[in-house]
Amino acid sequence: MTTPPFDPPSEADIAVVSAQLGRTARGVVGIAARCACGNPTVVATAPRLADGTPFPTFYYLTHPAATAAMSTLEAEQVMPELAALLDDETTAAAYLRAHEAYLADRAGFGDVPEIAGISAGGMPTRVKCLHALAGHALAAGAGVNPIGDEALRRSRWSPGRCECLEPGAASAAR
Template sequence: MTTPPFAPLSDRDLVVLRAQLGRPARGVVGVAARCVCGNPTVVATSPRLPDGTPFPTFYYLTHPAATAAMSTLEAAQVMPAFAEMLHDEGVAEAYRAAHRAYLEDRTLFGDVPEIEGVSAGGMPTRVKCLHALAGHALAAGPGVNPIGDLALERSTWSPDVCMCAEPGPGG
């Protein structure tokens, strides 16, 4: 079920990421998911940034329209309802499996004792950040992260429709 390795970053990816983030990307080890036009949507980030800072968010959602859609969902207070779903043992086990998969993917890029056992988005027991959960769902594919999948399903953004300010190389 492991997702990495990723294709190397291109110079164009770095330019697009800088525009998406409003700053240079830090510690990126690859593009984990792309827009249909080819631009980065999710990057994989080293578990330790170049300055030595531990960084638990391995799958980082960068696409501005996707991040805006997740912010809109969070503002609409959907997270308590999503968290309530974790009372269903099937959903809870799938979410725990997503947590384990996330950690397994990140470990391929280094062990960082300060963040051992910490994934992202509140996994495995809480729903804390839809941006992180959607990023994981996009990188790992449907069926791996049930809450990330649900966030993507309920959002106004679709990975199948380019909403980039500047089309990528394929769009």
């Protein structure tokens, strides 16, 4: 099984992610997507943390503006609308493929029986967490996760426009 192509985290990346999260970043195995300025937007996280905790969320959205945008969509009750898209057989099949791709990406970093078959965001049958689905869509690229793509399209945030909160943080990740 091949592992997804992403940058290994640098010390500067870990510092930026820790600042984004407001806590020490844990289990980061890669930077799966970056802001237009180069800062991390999505991290890939080990499926088992150093303390032994299983961690199913392989693609973890860390960018504060992106996470705020997904929280806004959730607060605006967009999730039922996105879940209704799964009534379409083509969308449901694509969402199932996204789930399978997510599991395959994570499997390259270890087998954790406690989370076998569990991806993130409610995949493959529900829409549960837009943060996880948007993180996967950003990491995997457009066209892989239809619900994540749609959440990003509906959000007020864009991966092509820097909205990093700290002016000096942009140069720290490069």
